[in-house]
Each structure stands twice: as structure tokens, then as C-alpha cells.
Amino acid sequence: MILTGRVWKLDRNVGATDLLPARYDKQGMSRQWQDCAKHILEDARPGLAERVRPGDIVVAGEGFGAGHAHYYSAAVMGCRTAGVAAFLVDGIGGLFQRxxxxxxxxxxxxxxxxxxxxxxxxxxxxxxxxxATNLSTGAVTRFEPVAPLILDILGAGGSEPWALRRVGAGAAA
Structure with a gap:
């Protein structure tokens, strides 16, 4: 899976409610992802939601994804719906990554x-x-590759479609 996009940089210790402020919890709980997308990073980076293009990549420092798991789905889906293709960070909370x-x-x-x-x-x-290649500077670096199972889940669009595909494949056999 190759991702190519424009970088938006954030600081360290960016939590779920920095990605989507908690005041939009009602929209998140009712899965109104388009409404959530309009408000991503509203307090941390005002105006960013209007400038994000499909395929853009968020890069941040350590401590990414902190906060209560209640807010994770709205933060993730708000960003994804807005066009963010990936979060690449120095360090990420395991539950948020999951x-x-x-x-x-x-x-x-x-x-x-x-x-x-x-x-x-x-x-x-x-x-x-x-x-990884910084196409703007030509610099190249390496990182720990993503495990094939995780790539398969991402390629399916998430764990639910991945699991449904596997069940369907098992039933057909």
C-alpha cells in the first residue's frame, strides 16, 4: 500500500478531541461523518478542514491519539471523510491506532x-x-513496515469489511 500526499504537521500530544472537538460528540455518536469532517482540528488548526484535499497526510510528534476512547470513532472518521489518508506520527497510543x-x-x-x-x-x-520519500526534498528514509495482516485490513476498508469478506470467502469454500 503506497500513500502519496501533502503533509499537514501537528505538534506532539494531539488527542482525539484535538482532531475533533468534543462539542461535536452528538454528530459523532450519530455517525454524521460529513458534519464531523467540517470541524476537524477546528481549535488546534482553525480553517484546516476547508484546506484538506483527498490524500493529504497528517504528521505529528509523540503522544498522538491520547484521550478517551469514546471520541475515537468521530475523530478518525471525521478526518477520513475530510480526505485525510493517513496519520504518520513519531508515537501513537495503541488503542487509538487500533x-x-x-x-x-x-x-x-x-x-x-x-x-x-x-x-x-x-x-x-x-x-x-x-x-518513505520526501518528494519535495528528495530525502529518503526507512521505517518499520506495516504487518501484512494490518495491510489486508486497511485494504478492505477496515476490520468489519475485512471480517465480512473472510466469512463470505469461508462460506463459499
């Missing part, structure tokens, strides 16, 4: 990614091989 993968959103820790790219750089990353 929520991202469950919703089909690539979220991976890559030590040093926040210093490898600048805001608006074009980044190309091959999750399967661990190769």
Missing part, C-alpha cells in the same frame, strides 16, 4: 517522521516495504 485500523485509516508510528517532513511537503510512503 481504532484507526478498525475504521480503515492507516495510522503508524515512524520515529523521526515529524523532522523528516515540513508542512506542505509531498510525501510518498510504502507501508508494505517501509520506504
Amino acid at each position: 481504532a484507526c485500523i478498525d475504521f480503515g485509516m492507516p495510522a503508524w508510528a515512524m520515529s523521526g517522521i515529524s523532522t523528516f517532513v515540513s508542512e506542505h511537503d509531498e510525501l510518498s510512503i510504502d507501508l508494505a516495504t517501509g520506504d
Whole structure:
């Protein structure tokens, strides 16, 4: 799985309610993802929701995804619906990462990614091989590749479609 997109950089310790403020919890709980998408990073990066294009990549420092799991789905799906293709961070909370993968959103820790790219750089990353290229500077780096099982889940669009595909394949056999 190769991702190529424009980078939006965030600081460290970005929590779920930084990605989508808690005041939009009602929209998140009722799965109004389009409404959530209009408000991503509203407090942390005002105006960003209007500037995100499909395929853009969020890069952040350590401590990404902190906060209460109640807010994870709205934060992830709000960002995904807005066009964010992936979260690539120096360090990520395990439960938040799991929520991202469950919703089909690539979220991976890559030590040093926040210093490898600048805001608006074009980044190309091959999750399967661990190769990353900053297309704006020509710099190349490597990271721990994503496990094949996780790539399969992401490729299916999340854990639910992945599981349904496997059940359907098993029933047909």
C-alpha cells in the first residue's frame, strides 16, 4: 500500500478531541461523518478542514491519539471523510491506532517522521516495504513496515469489511 500526499504537521500530544472537538460528540455518536469532517482540528488548526484535499497526510510528534476512547470513532472518521489518508506520527497510543485500523485509516508510528517532513511537503510512503520519500526534498528514509495482516485490513476498508469478506470467502469454500 503506497500513500502519496501533502503533509499537514501537528505538534506532539494531539488527542482525539484535538482532531475533533468534543462539542461535536452528538454528530459523532450519530455517525454524521460529513458534519464531523467540517470541524476537524477546528481549535488546534482553525480553517484546516476547508484546506484538506483527498490524500493529504497528517504528521505529528509523540503522544498522538491520547484521550478517551469514546471520541475515537468521530475523530478518525471525521478526518477520513475530510480526505485525510493517513496519520504518520513519531508515537501513537495503541488503542487509538487500533481504532484507526478498525475504521480503515492507516495510522503508524515512524520515529523521526515529524523532522523528516515540513508542512506542505509531498510525501510518498510504502507501508508494505517501509520506504518513505520526501518528494519535495528528495530525502529518503526507512521505517518499520506495516504487518501484512494490518495491510489486508486497511485494504478492505477496515476490520468489519475485512471480517465480512473472510466469512463470505469461508462460506463459499
